[in-house]
Amino acid sequence: MGIDPRSTKLRVGIFGAEPWTEEMREQIESLLGIKAMNIYGLSEIMGPGVAFDCEARNGLHINEDHFVPEIIDPQTLEVLPYGQEGELVFTCITKEALPLIRYRTRDLTHLDNTPCSCGRSLVRMGRINGRSDDMLIIRGVNLFPSQVESVILKVAEVAPHYVLIVDRINNLDTVEVWVEAKEGLISDSIKSIEKVEKRITNDLVSLTGLHIKVKIVEPKTIERSEGKAKRIIDKRKK
């Protein structure tokens, strides 16, 4: 539109819905000429607004007058002390229609109760460093590898061996799925291979809402692992 974003009166932006890095914050701030604040929330509770950056931007203050946060060990379910990383759990104390008690967010982080320079005494949560399940967040959309698997299992031309490659290019998440050709089923023409790729792409879009690039690879080239299969290669910087 020919408008320099830095010339607008926009001063502050609130960003959430997916984990973002300090580098992304710097870039948004320098490109838009605003202060970029982080927000945390989850739709099961209320969406954005559970925790929020203060001017110190050294962790997000959790609104403890409404939510009681705890960090637990996702395996033993024991509560962990402040500072230790584990799974974030919430108990809602003011929510009426759908209260949640010790609700497991599956987000991995830690809690910090040391005094904040902003003066607020609300406990702060650190960055989300991962998940205790295998859910991926791609451009704000939740994606489970099992969804990809369900699509691939329905396609006769490919084997049920796949790997998801997640990356972040120009600050946008990209996801690609590599799936093995089934021996002999790949036909002689590029057209028909492309047709198979297209079919998988379309099925993935309608199931997940995400455009996932499909790449068919040679049989038996995807690593087989003992026990839990390694399905995800996440190249994004934490």
Place this chain on the structure above:
Amino acid sequence: MVIKQLSVFIENKSGRLYEVMQILGDEGINVSALSIADTSEYGIARIIVTEPSRAVQLLKEQDFSVQVTPVICCKLDDKPGELKRMLGGFSEDNISIEYMYAFSKGEDALIILRAEDCDKAIESLTKHHLEIVRASDIYQI
């Protein structure tokens, strides 16, 4: 008359075609024609060899995705207008060609073609008095 061509799915990784040739070469299987259809991610190597069935077996044992595709080989004189004559016949008889590859040396031009309907293509070639090379001959070229 129908030639058994090997179609091998190959990812765009250096050394993969070499591996195919190594498997065939080590077993004394000779390649008489080769063409590669490529995209940015993968290619299909279309290969005509002396012993198609054994070659397929060997490649499958090494986990290659390979299949046999029926193709036809047509021999033309190496002179202007011959290919036009062949294609004119196909056009007249409503025959679609999926792909072809060709080479000429000396007085002959050899054309390998994959038609949607192999039998119809043979019929058309015969009708228009074009020479079809016997499969056993092409394996040995």
